[in-house]
Amino acid sequence: MATFLFYLLSIITVASVVAMIFSRHQAHNALLLAVAFTSLGGLFALLQAPFIATVQIIIYAGAIMVLFIFVIMMIDLRQPFPPLRKKWVFALGALLIVVIFFELIMVIKSFPTASKATNLDFGHPASLGKLLFSKYLYPFEITSILIVAAMVGSLYLARRKER
Amino acid sequence: MSPVAFFILSLLLFTLGALAFLFKRDLITQFMAIEIMLNAANLALVAGAKTWASLDSQVVVFFVITVAAAEAAVGLAIILLIYRQKKNIRSEEINLLKG
Numbered sequence: 001m002a003t004f005l006f007y008l009l010s011i012i013t014v015a016s017v018v019a020m021i022f023s024r025h026q027a028h029n030a031l032l033l034a035v036a037f038t039s040l041g042g043l044f045a046l047l048q049a050p051f052i053a054t055v056q057i058i059i060y061a062g063a064i065m066v067l068f069i070f071v072i073m074m075i076d077l078r079q080p081f082p083p084l085r086k087k088w089v090f091a092l093g094a095l096l097i098v099v100i101f102f103e104l105i106m107v108i109k110s111f112p113t114a115s116k117a118t119n120l121d122f123g124h125p126a127s128l129g130k131l132l133f134s135k136y137l138y139p140f141e142i143t144s145i146l147i148v149a150a151m152v153g154s155l156y157l158a159r160r161k162e163r
Numbered sequence: 164m165s166p167v168a169f170f171i172l173s174l175l176l177f178t179l180g181a182l183a184f185l186f187k188r189d190l191i192t193q194f195m196a197i198e199i200m201l202n203a204a205n206l207a208l209v210a211g212a213k214t215w216a217s218l219d220s221q222v223v224v225f226f227v228i229t230v231a232a233a234e235a236a237v238g239l240a241i242i243l244l245i246y247r248q249k250k251n252i253r254s255e256e257i258n259l260l261k262g
Binding site: 002003026047055056074077097113122127132143146154 | 170189225230246
């Protein structure tokens with residue numbers, strides 16, 4: 001069952017990202033990205049991370065995608081983007097990507113094939129919360145300052161200049 | 164399910180995101196490609212948490228998601244500003260610093 005779910009979710013994720021590369025319409029891209037994020041949330045749940053899966057679906061597939069869609073509606077570009085004409089850029093980019101892919105495959109070969117985490121309450125939200133408020137208390141508080149700074153900064157940037 | 168399969172999936176997603184970033188020309192889709200790469204890194208971190216039975220990398224994923232939310236807000240505000248100034252969002256036409 002877990003194997004079937006893994007293959008189903010990974011095929012959905014990879015297919016929507018590939019479709020995003022070929023699609024030229026930003027609203028379609030945003031929808032495909034929401035699908036990819038939701039199925040990634042399912043993959044997180046398969047890896048015994050229910051809290052991360054929930055946060056992924058709420059923040060990525062919810063909040064960030066709403067932000068993207070609002071900006072797409074505000075920008076309102078009528079014409080779709082023509083494809084890139086410089087062929088050598090394609091070739092160079094594809095070559096670089098293939099090199100990175102095989103480099104990282106070499107790294108992954110040295111990883112262990114069996115996982116250590118077997119007990120059922122690994123990744124339980126309560127244990128994650130305890131870790132957040134003890135060992136990672138300072139990063140947690142600094143993150144809240146970062147969120148406030150980002151909020152004020154984006155409000156300041158996106159305001160209309162008054163004459 | 165072997166964790167290596169999850170690592171290979173995250174690697175595939177990362178390279179696809181990098182490909183989308185290099186091949187696309189509008190800023191919004193390039194920004195989406197960055198989000199895909201961040202998510203691929205998150206998947207690798209969660210797979211690592213299960214492989215080495217350590218909850219710390221799940222906490223790191225939590226921080227990555229919060230920082231990505233902040234980054235998306237500021238980045239989209241900057242894209243909006245570029246659109247107001249130039250009336251389009253092609254990344255190749257943003258060459259103010261070109262000598």
